Amino acid sequence: GAGVSQSPSNKVTEKGKDVELRCDPISGHTALYWYRQSLGQGLEFLIYFQGNSAPDKSGLPSDRFSAERTGGSVSTLTIQRTQQEDSAVYLCASNIRLAFGTGELFFGEGSRLTVL
């Protein structure tokens, strides 16, 4: 498909385990974002990648969270030593960063993480 693809769609893990969530953005999109959606808390910005620039990591809640983007395309969000409060839907989005900005982020359907 032509949209943002995320995997797995659902992940159940035990407290203390590490998890990896994958995002495959729309081809040609230079910007990639990770957001976390918790019940009743809206969408929380985690990290932003733009081309070859240093990522904006200002939204990562702790050092247990990290993300990388290889080859300017696929991104992996890693959560180490998961905690129950990490349970949420993790959304990935991408867009083309033009000179004037576009405003539209294209979101994937998310990865629902449940930490037992």
Next chain:
Amino acid sequence: QQQVKQSPQSLIVQKGGISIINCAYENTAFDYFPWYQQFPGKGPALLIAIRPDVSEKKEGRFTISFNKSAKQFSLHIMDSQPGDSATYFCAATKGYSGAGSYQLTFGKGTKLSVIP
């Protein structure tokens, strides 16, 4: 510090009625205000957006009203339909001009239910 406050948290409207969702922001550097619509199990999708140089933007049954001096903006859905039942998020960013990291700051969302 929550930079975009959204209300109400939930809204029930009769079919054919007007749905109104309000948002207020704090950061005067914000220069782009989109609304996203999210259906269950899906990622958010851009619905309509406005820049602060206009006071209103209309697209079909959806209208954004913007009050720069009050730092408030709202979404009006005219002739609401059951198919409009979804969660709506307002957002703001200071990336439209091309500067900044272009991360979107979201409100906490409004769950709209349109009953027949």
